[in-house]
Amino acid sequence: SWFGSRDSISSSSVLTTSLNNNTNSTTKRSNNSSTTTITLSEGQYQPLQQAQATSVPILKDTTSDAAVVNTTNVATLLIYQDPSNNVTLYGLNLPTTVQFIAWVQYKLNATLFGSSICKNNISKQQILLDEKRDQIRSFWKQGILLSHQTEPLATYVSDMEEKTRPAANSQQPTTTKQQSKNKRGGFRDLLSIYADRLLSIVQDECEDSSTTSSLLHWMQQEYGVENLARISSLSTASTTETQQMEELQRFLDWFRLRFPYYYDRCDVCGSSEREEKLKSSITNCTQVEPPTIDTNVENNNTLQTEDDEVSSSSFLGYVYPNEEELIGKASRTELYFCRNCKSWTRFPRYNSASFILSLQKGRCGEYSMLLYRMLRVLGYKARWVVDWCDHVWCEVQLSSSKKWIHLDPCEAAVNKPLLYQEWGKEQTYIYAFHATTEKLDEELNIEDVTSMYTSDSLETIWNRREEPAKHIESSLKEVQNILW
DSSP: OTHHHHOOSBOOHHHHHHHHOOOOOOOBOOOOTTSOOOOOOTTSSOBGGGSOBOOOGGGOOOOOOOOOOOGGGEEEEEEEEETTTTEEEEEESOSBHHHHHHHHHHHHHHHSTTOOOOGGGEEEEEEEHHHHHHHHHHHHHTTOEEESOSGGGOBOHHHHHHHHSOHHHHTSOOOHHHHHHHOTTSHHHHHHHHHHHHHHHHHHHHHOHHHHHHHHHHHHHHHOHHHHHHHHHTTTSOOOHHHHHHHHHHHHHHHHHHSOBOSSOOTTTOOOHHHHHHHHHHHTTOOOOOOOOOOOOOOTTTOOOOOOOOOTTTEEEEEOOOHHHHHTTOSOEEEEEOTTTOBEEEEEOOOOHHHHHHHOOBOHHHHHHHHHHHHHHTTOOEEEEEETTTEEEEEEEOTTTOOEEEEETTTTEESOTTHHHHTTOOOOOEEEEEOOSSSHHHHOEEEEOGGGGOSSOHHHHHHHOSSOHHHHHHHHHHHHHHHO
16 A cells, blocks of 8 residues: 555655655546547456557667666656647556556546547657656656656655765765665655655644644534543543543544545445455455555655555556645545446545545545544644554553553554554564654654564564664664754
8 A cells, every 4th residue: 555655756855955955536438439448357458568669769768888777777668649639648667558548548538538549659668767767757747647656756865865966976886885875765765754744744733723623623523522522631631541542442433434444436436346355355254355554654745655555457556636636735646447437536645634634535644644633633642653564553642651552543443553463564664753833843753663563572673674773773863853
């Protein structure tokens, strides 16, 4: 699910600068007979490896150096060019041409009604991401790119440092230690993105003072004045841990019912392939996979982490948010095609509490943010927790013992820290982030809480980690010092 947690579009301008100096739109398929019929079924179109490979001048590689290429840096770019309509569209690392053709049809219906798709207008290129990343990002922001993941489009701290590094130094050998610290998408890059995500949550609270009062009013109406008063009083009252956790459990049970987990439900006919598969698994008494998880931990300028585990038959890919979605601080938008009614559904990944509250449509990225805000409205001291294995949740500090307690809004789980280990996850990096609007400079805190969420020994945890302890420690200090 984000970005598995790494599926982000950019790190915040705040961190990057410091380190280096209400609505879902649904478009129905045109009924024009000349339009290519889209049926997302296996085998209808040729897979990418069989697609015609041609070159597009704007992306042609002018590098003459025949150095060995890192295969992880190679990406597949599909290009649709229609000279008659002056339309050029792109697809990045899509598993099949089915998704790309559906995306092209979506764009043509939105801009050129009645236009047909000629498959001869589709070509394929192999590109080096490090050389073409800026250009691909430009296509993304122009709204002419569909990407299977958003991580390749991310702007990390290490990317900015690479751009500002003197050319003379770029010719010098890089030590193993430098490579580890500057690894694209490595520990420091992700830590910076997650810390920035927390700041965006705090800033969202600061920017719209009416949101807090509106949130409180909404909770009073939906959860009940008396229920809200009772759980709010426990944030400061001298009560037992059991009493507090029982009340928190009632609150999370209500939260999960009020805010259902979004898989791929069509906005037009309401069908969901993912939900139907889950129901079928239960009916047939077959094993059901652990819940889909998602972090959506990105800043206002993005991108998560995803990543997002979605139905392969209905999920087309990620597109750049439209103007209305950007108002809700959407980081990216997922696009789905419904095989039942032949319509498209957009699922913007909002980072604004008011938009999430209004739509009541999200995953753990959206709902962990909303729960964090609700806990603060109720007077609790809360933390936002990120699992590098692509999940996010909250922690709340009990007033009686000052202990931090695990709260997962998507699972309605209270104080069940080993839940994810029971799913079969091998925990490696789990960090808790805390900041407040009142004392942002003094209160921000980043704490490694991995050992709290696994029964594995510290030695086992460290053996799973790629980065050395000194690098992790220095990165933590660096990010915290900048934020302070």
